[in-house]
Amino acid sequence: MSFVTRGFSGRRREPDTRLPPGQTLVQDWPVLSAGPTPHVDTADWELTVQDETGTDHRWSWDELLALGVEDVTVDIHCVTHWSRLDMGWRGVSLDKIFEDVESEHEYVMAHSYGGYTTNVPLEDLLDGKAWIATEADGAPLDPEHGGPARLLVPHLYFWKSAKWVRGLTMMPDNDPGFWEQYGYHLYGDPWKEERYW
Amino acid sequence: MTHHLDGNVLAGALSEVFTTDMTAARGRCGGCGHMAAIAEAMVYTDAPGLVARCAGCDQVLATVVDTGDRVILSLAGLSAVELRR
Amino acid sequence: MSAPSVTLGRSRPRPAWHVATVVETRRETPTAARLVLDVPTWPGSEAGAHLDVRLTAPDGYQASRSYSIASATPAGQVVLAVDELPDGEVSPFLVRDLRPGDQLELHGPLGAFFVWRPGTGDRPVQLVAGGSGVVPLYAMAAAHGAAADPAPFRLLYSVRTPDDVYFADELAGLAGPAFALDLVYTREAPAGWPDAVGRLTREALAARTVPAAHRPHVYVCGSTGFVETVARWLQELGHAAADIHTERFGGL
Numbered sequence: 390m391s392f393v394t395r396g397f398s399g400r401r402r403e404p405d406t407r408l409p410p411g412q413t414l415v416q417d418w419p420v421l422s423a424g425p426t427p428h429v430d431t432a433d434w435e436l437t438v439q440d441e442t443g444t445d446h447r448w449s450w451d452e453l454l455a456l457g458v459e460d461v462t463v464d465i466h467c468v469t470h471w472s473r474l475d476m477g478w479r480g481v482s483l484d485k486i487f488e489d490v491e492s493e494h495e496y497v498m499a500h501s502y503g504g505y506t507t508n509v510p511l512e513d514l515l516d517g518k519a520w521i522a523t524e525a526d527g528a529p530l531d532p533e534h535g536g537p538a539r540l541l542v543p544h545l546y547f548w549k550s551a552k553w554v555r556g557l558t559m560m561p562d563n564d565p566g567f568w569e570q571y572g573y574h575l576y577g578d579p580w581k582e583e584r585y586w
Numbered sequence: 587m588t589h590h591l592d593g594n595v596l597a598g599a600l601s602e603v604f605t606t607d608m609t610a611a612r613g614r615c616g617g618c619g620h621m622a623a624i625a626e627a628m629v630y631t632d633a634p635g636l637v638a639r640c641a642g643c644d645q646v647l648a649t650v651v652d653t654g655d656r657v658i659l660s661l662a663g664l665s666a667v668e669l670r671r
Numbered sequence: 672m673s674a675p676s677v678t679l680g681r682s683r684p685r686p687a688w689h690v691a692t693v694v695e696t697r698r699e700t701p702t703a704a705r706l707v708l709d710v711p712t713w714p715g716s717e718a719g720a721h722l723d724v725r726l727t728a729p730d731g732y733q734a735s736r737s738y739s740i741a742s743a744t745p746a747g748q749v750v751l752a753v754d755e756l757p758d759g760e761v762s763p764f765l766v767r768d769l770r771p772g773d774q775l776e777l778h779g780p781l782g783a784f785f786v787w788r789p790g791t792g793d794r795p796v797q798l799v800a801g802g803s804g805v806v807p808l809y810a811m812a813a814a815h816g817a818a819a820d821p822a823p824f825r826l827l828y829s830v831r832t833p834d835d836v837y838f839a840d841e842l843a844g845l846a847g848p849a850f851a852l853d854l855v856y857t858r859e860a861p862a863g864w865p866d867a868v869g870r871l872t873r874e875a876l877a878a879r880t881v882p883a884a885h886r887p888h889v890y891v892c893g894s895t896g897f898v899e900t901v902a903r904w905l906q907e908l909g910h911a912a913a914d915i916h917t918e919r920f921g922g923l
């Protein structure tokens with residue numbers, strides 16, 4: 390691509406060794422949406438984990454919080470090239486959720502209110518690597534950012550951190566979720582720039 | 587406060603795949619059966635790809651992902667497309 | 672009836688990439704610029720069509736945005752009008768930084784749905800614009816005037832102040848028996864303006880547009896919020912959904 394538009398630089402792109410390749414640091418928090426924003430009241434909210442026997446493990450909002458909420462500071466990397474560093478989050482570790490779930494399956498499909506899905510290997514959700522997040526930047530997650538609760542898997546591109554999460558289904562195979570079917574990488578490691586198929 | 591545009595905005599991306607303008611073509615939603623011009627779909631552009639949804643039922647009709655050197659198009663949500671000769 | 676539209680379809684120029692050279696940029700409104708581009712390979716376009724502008728930074732970073740084409744003809748030249756969004760990535764560059772001689776990449780012409788074609792019937796046409804949303808509708812009004820098409824045209828145009836009218840002279844020049852121009856001022860009107868200043872209301876829309884009973888083709892363009900509100904009111908006023916064509920520019 391030899392064409393260059395004189396004087397155009399686009400949004401500021403600062404190099405930073407803490408940023409994966411191809412990422413730009415932002416201070417704000419861009420809102421991405423692939424559809425209408427679901428508005429779910431915490432009184433109606435429920436998280437369901439389904440194992441291979443078809444058994445549903447359910448948590449209401451209060452039951453989720455009763456598992457124990459923790460504060461974490463993580464970097465997030467969106468596949469649309471922006472990253473935020475040292476972002477404060479609050480949520481329930483998925484280790485707590487999976488304590489009660491017996492499964493031989495190694496993959497998980499996350500389901501959201503509104504129909505979104507994304508696939509993640511189970512091991513990427515365990516050992517302190519992932520949360521059901523309920524707060525960010527010191528405030529409850531608003532619906533635009535996935536509230537009342539979203540998945541938080543910060544070591545993968547942010548499309549894996551499903552907004553409005555409502556269920557996790559155990560899967561024998563690594564079936565593709567929404568973006569994974571339509572062109573995005575099955576795993577999505579930002580440090581290896583695993584953006585597309 | 588969710589923004590969407592009209593299907594008109596898909597014209598550029600679709601012209602890379604089809605030789606005719608596809609926004610004037612009509613498509614049937616695989617979810618609710620609603621028949622409308624592609625230009626009348628609701629398109630979400632603030633996303634990792636373009637996502638076109640049915641104006642009747644919100645079902646995803648089509649997606650376009652631009653990888654730089656490839657364009658990946660899905661029309662999986664449309665059960666039929668009608669093109670006027 | 673069907674034969675001419677087949678011919679039209681076949682003769683519509685294929686979208687392609689073009690290199691444009693800026694001939695002139697000038698203030699269109701306090702927040703917008705008019706860009707006159709010389710594009711030798713440009714085939715011309717239908718009234719209402721748009722194009723994608725692609726900008727490339729020295730490090731290869733690219734941004735592209737859609738802009739409606741204000742000029743239907745002639746081939747070889749393209750006129751755009753761009754409103755500056757204060758925090759935008761592309762529009763402030765186009766409005767403030769572009770100079771004569773600069774080059775841009777364009778992809779187009781695009782869109783065969785939100786267009787108006789002369790000679791396609793005598794049903795009236797009602798245009799409804801908010802702010803920069805007038806750009807493709809101005810192209811339609813200009814094409815209507817140039818073709819001396821018999822379909823009655825009417826434009827309802829919502830702007831903040833008299834200074835915010837795009838193509839003010841051109842629109843005033845088109846106004847006449849075949850083209851009625853109605854302005855709604857939301858912040859400030861010219862001295863002695865008879866109508867209330869303020870946001871467009873459903874009642875004002877009803878009073879100053881072609882009634883649904885006359886079965887007009889309606890084209891609505893502006894920010895997403897404006898288009899959504901107007902399209903809903905039009906349906907409440909009895910216009911069939913199939914008669915309402917919309918082009919959302921984005922935003923709230």
Ligand SMILES: Cc1cc2nc3c(=O)[nH]c(=O)nc-3n(C[C@H](O)[C@H](O)[C@H](O)COP(=O)(O)OP(=O)(O)OC[C@H]3O[C@@H](n4cnc5c(N)ncnc54)[C@H](O)[C@@H]3O)c2cc1C
Nearest residue numbers: 736737738739752753754759760761762803806920921922
């Ligand atoms: C088919 C089509 C035709 C268009 N024609 C024109 C035209 O003729 N003239 C013109 O000026 N614009 C037109 N637009 C809008 C244009 O494509 C850009 O969206 C606009 O210039 C903003 O780009 P940006 O890079 O400056 O802002 P971005 O950096 O993309 O956005 C900055 C912020 O502004 C918000 N935003 C985006 N678009 C709008 C909007 N239209 N109104 C209010 N807020 C917005 C965004 O959500 C974001 O928060 C058209 C859009 C479409 C889809």
Ligand SMILES: [Zn+2]
Nearest residue numbers: 615618640643
């Ligand atoms: Zn549908």
